Amino acid sequence: MQELNFIQSVQERDIDLMLLEECHTSMAFCNWLVSRVYEFPHTVEFVGAWHSVIHNQYGESDLVVIFNDNDGSHQAILIENKIDATPQQQQGLRYRYRGEHGIEQGYWVDFRTCLLAPQKYLTSNNEPYDKTIAYEELMAYFVAQGAWYRARLMAESISKQRRGYQPSISPEVTEFARSYLEFAKRYHPELNPETPKNRAAGHSWLHFYPLLPNKQIRIVHQLAGSLVKIMFLGAAEQLDMLTQAFGAYASTGLMIKRSGKSVVMELPTPPIDPFKDKFEDVQPQVQQSIAQAKKLRQMLIQVLADKGIAASNIQASDWYS
Structure with missing residues (x-):
């Protein structure tokens, strides 16, 4: 016994x-x-x-x-x-x-x-x-x-x-994300993509940090949702201020909303399925998506410039004043 x-x-x-x-x-x-x-x-x-x-x-x-x-x-x-x-x-x-x-x-x-x-x-x-x-x-x-x-x-x-338990790692999604992030790092380093890592089948968010060292403000390509977005983490109480600051970009299709404790600003991207698609086959769609991400980055930099702040000196409190 x-x-x-x-x-x-x-x-x-x-x-x-x-x-x-x-x-x-x-x-x-x-x-x-x-x-x-x-x-x-x-x-x-x-x-x-x-x-x-x-x-x-x-x-x-x-x-x-x-x-x-x-x-x-x-x-x-x-x-x-x-x-x-x-x-x-x-x-x-x-x-x-x-x-x-x-x-x-x-x-x-x-x-x-x-x-x-x-x-x-x-x-x-x-x-x-x-x-x-x-x-x-x-x-x-x-x-x-x-x-x-x-x-x-x-x-x-x-x-x-x-x-x-064995971690449910998807070789297809892992390889697609690796190819995407390495492509972005090589040709669009200003976006500062995250480091590739193993991914599960449902892990289809790709993160970019264009305002390092600040990681509270990031750009995310949400493949499953066919959108790219700026995330202002923990800034839900600043929704009105951020909506006003980025109001000039409403005509570009920018969608601004609260998400949990954060504020997100979204632009649409072409459909991409990292589980089924090969990176080489959808590279045009990836390029279009990266172009949208760069638009968001440029919006960030312009709003900062309007506030008299250099992107390299960004602090979280700068958005709340």
Whole structure:
């Protein structure tokens, strides 16, 4: 009997419900979780925790934890829990949308998104979350608390991930993105494309950083959406100011809107399918898309010039004055 696993098979729901119980019964765990997500020691007042919270448009949050911060405000942590399942497309972004919806509904005044998974899974994750916590950290926490059953459950989950999960890397999308980014770096270096990396089939966003060292403002070619866009990360409150600053470009087809906590400005691009298309076969479409990206870059530089700011000296606060 000693050689058998103490549980036949650990499922994500098992971990969900264990963490749900821990939130409801252990203030020490709540304080640890909040401190870990916010990277600052917290002693919080627990409000509640819920499992499988579903939004009709943006999907499901595995766990939602709400607490009162030191100022008395409701804060939330939206948690995605993964053992070995393949990430869904734009899953991290949809967590942000659900968080924004919670603010609009008055459920909380601010939130963080968090991915819980084995460390090996986190290493290959490309989805955007505010914070990630490895199962190994949770196991160590439970060991320190003397919660041996919980620690063993985490150990079994880590073991299952090692046995069963393989990152879903798409050779086709990886090669297409590599060719695209190397082409852009060679012929359009002013866009400062990201470094090529392995990609899953649904990972079709290509990032450019034309205003380095500032990475809060970036250009993204969203292949699946047939558009290229400027992203002003964390600038949602500046939507009106940015709309006014770029208003002169409305006649070019520029679409300006809020997206989660950010502001995006979009131009259309030709359809490209990185999973099916060879880079050489769609190079004309790539050229057209890059031309649109360069238009966006030029808009950025011109608006900066109108404000008397050199692109090389851009600071985030420059957009908010």
